[in-house]
Amino acid sequence: MLDDTDRRILRHYQHDPMLGPADLAELAGVTPATCARRLDKMQASGVIRANRAVIDWRALGYEVEVSLRITLDKTQPRAFDEFMQAARDVPDVVEIQTFLGRVDLRLSVIARDMAHYQQIYRSAILTLPHIADIEALMHVARIKSDEGLPL
Amino acid sequence: MIELDTTDRLILRALTQDATISASALGRKLGLSQPATWRRIRRLYDSGAIKGQRLDLDHEKLGFGVTVFLGVKLATKGRVSLEDFERVVSAIPEVQSVEHILGLFDYRLRVVARDISDFERVLRRRIMMLPGVGDVEANVLLSEERRPGPIG
Numbered sequence: 001m002l003d004d005t006d007r008r009i010l011r012h013y014q015h016d017p018m019l020g021p022a023d024l025a026e027l028a029g030v031t032p033a034t035c036a037r038r039l040d041k042m043q044a045s046g047v048i049r050a051n052r053a054v055i056d057w058r059a060l061g062y063e064v065e066v067s068l069r070i071t072l073d074k075t076q077p078r079a080f081d082e083f084m085q086a087a088r089d090v091p092d093v094v095e096i097q098t099f100l101g102r103v104d105l106r107l108s109v110i111a112r113d114m115a116h117y118q119q120i121y122r123s124a125i126l127t128l129p130h131i132a133d134i135e136a137l138m139h140v141a142r143i144k145s146d147e148g149l150p151l
Numbered sequence: 152m153i154e155l156d157t158t159d160r161l162i163l164r165a166l167t168q169d170a171t172i173s174a175s176a177l178g179r180k181l182g183l184s185q186p187a188t189w190r191r192i193r194r195l196y197d198s199g200a201i202k203g204q205r206l207d208l209d210h211e212k213l214g215f216g217v218t219v220f221l222g223v224k225l226a227t228k229g230r231v232s233l234e235d236f237e238r239v240v241s242a243i244p245e246v247q248s249v250e251h252i253l254g255l256f257d258y259r260l261r262v263v264a265r266d267i268s269d270f271e272r273v274l275r276r277r278i279m280m281l282p283g284v285g286d287v288e289a290n291v292l293l294s295e296e297r298r299p300g301p302i303g
Contacts, residue, residue, distance in 0.1 A: 002213070010206075010208070010213075013206055014206040014208065017170070017203070017204035017205060017206045018203065018204050045212070046209050046212060047208060047209055047212045047213060048206065048207070048208060048209075049207040049208065049209055050168065050169055050206075050207040051169065051170050051171050051204055051205075051206055051207070052166075052167050052168065052169070052170055052204060052205050052207055053163070053166035053167050053170040053195075053201045053203075053204055054167075054201065054202055054203050054204060054205050055163065055167060055200065055201060055202070055300065055302070056199055056200060056201065056202035057300065059152070059153055059198065059199040059200050059202070060152065060153060060155070060200055060302075061152040061153075062301070067252065067254075067259070069255075084296075088296075088298065091298075091299075091300065091301040092300070092301055093298055093300075094297065094298050094300040095295070095296070095297055095298065096295070096296045096298065097220075097292055097293075097294065097295045097296075098292075098293045098294045098295075099220070099290040099291060099292060099293055100290070100291040100293055101288075101289060101290030101291055102288060102290060103290055106220075106290075110300065110301070135254065135255060136254060137252045137253065137254035137255060137256070137259070138252060138253040138254060139250060139251075139252055140250075140251040140252060140253055141250070141251040142248070142249070142250055142251075143237045143240075143241055143249040143250065143251060143258075144240075144241040144246065144247075144248055144249040145248045145249075145250075146247070146248075147205065147247045147248055147261070148247065149208060149210065149213055149215055149247075149263060150244035150245055150263070151213065
């Protein structure tokens with residue numbers, strides 16, 4: 001189980017994952033040795049899965065991001081598995097989420113521009129198996145995206 | 152726009168798995184020297200190809216068992232400014248992300264909660280109290296995969 005010290009370290013670490021070990025220890029009010037030990041423990045227990053670099057797709061020339069909300073034909077027993085398997089092979093899909101609710105799945109698709117998006121949509125998305133319905137939502141802006149937990 | 156060669160792409164992909172890997176360990180994997188790898192990593196950060204880092208935490212182990220995506224439509228456009236809505240919604244700790252979208256809704260919120268009754272509390276006391284909030288659609292997240300994207 002985590003104690004208050006662990007939570008304090010996590011809170012600062014998730015707020016700024018680029019902090020060096022010394023700065024993180026100082027902010028959390030613990031010695032560097034304690035901080036390192038606690039982080040090792042949380043990594044070993046799987047609480048901390050990874051510290052990942054986040055790509056700025058816009059900086060790499062991908063200007064368009066579209067959310068595709070997809071309903072599947074559930075009369076097909078293997079619809080979910082086969083759809084997800086095929087969606088994983090589309091390189092422009094950066095996220096696959098499944099839901100309980102009005103929609104079954106959401107794909108996050110990136111493209112260089114609208115023409116490129118049209119091409120991906122027609123050749124790689126509409127050809128995915130078992131689609132009953134698709135709705136497209138265009139991203140305008142990310143207002144908050146830290147995805148931090150309220151620890 | 153930043154041009155990347157094959158080696159840059161391999162480095163970028165490795166850093167999205169583990170941004171804390173040392174330049175020498177990464178260089179060994181790719182058959183590059185430590186200084187050459189370090190220079191390429193620096194360039195990815197300095198050019199803005201990498202915009203930051205994200206701590207990937209196990210939500211369940213931390214007691215957050217439920218993630219819900221909310222599609223929110225504003226009811227009274229013009230009466231409430233988008234800035235006001237965005238400022239207030241961003242300040243809710245359980246709201247992990249806020250995206251302005253075009254289509255069926257105005258905003259997409261990612262909300263994390265301990266369980267369904269905790270989610271109900273957040274929805275009733277926080278989300279439904281937001282200025283100008285209209286229709287809200289909820290979808291409970293069952294699984295999530297982040298894919299490497301077109302750098303592979």
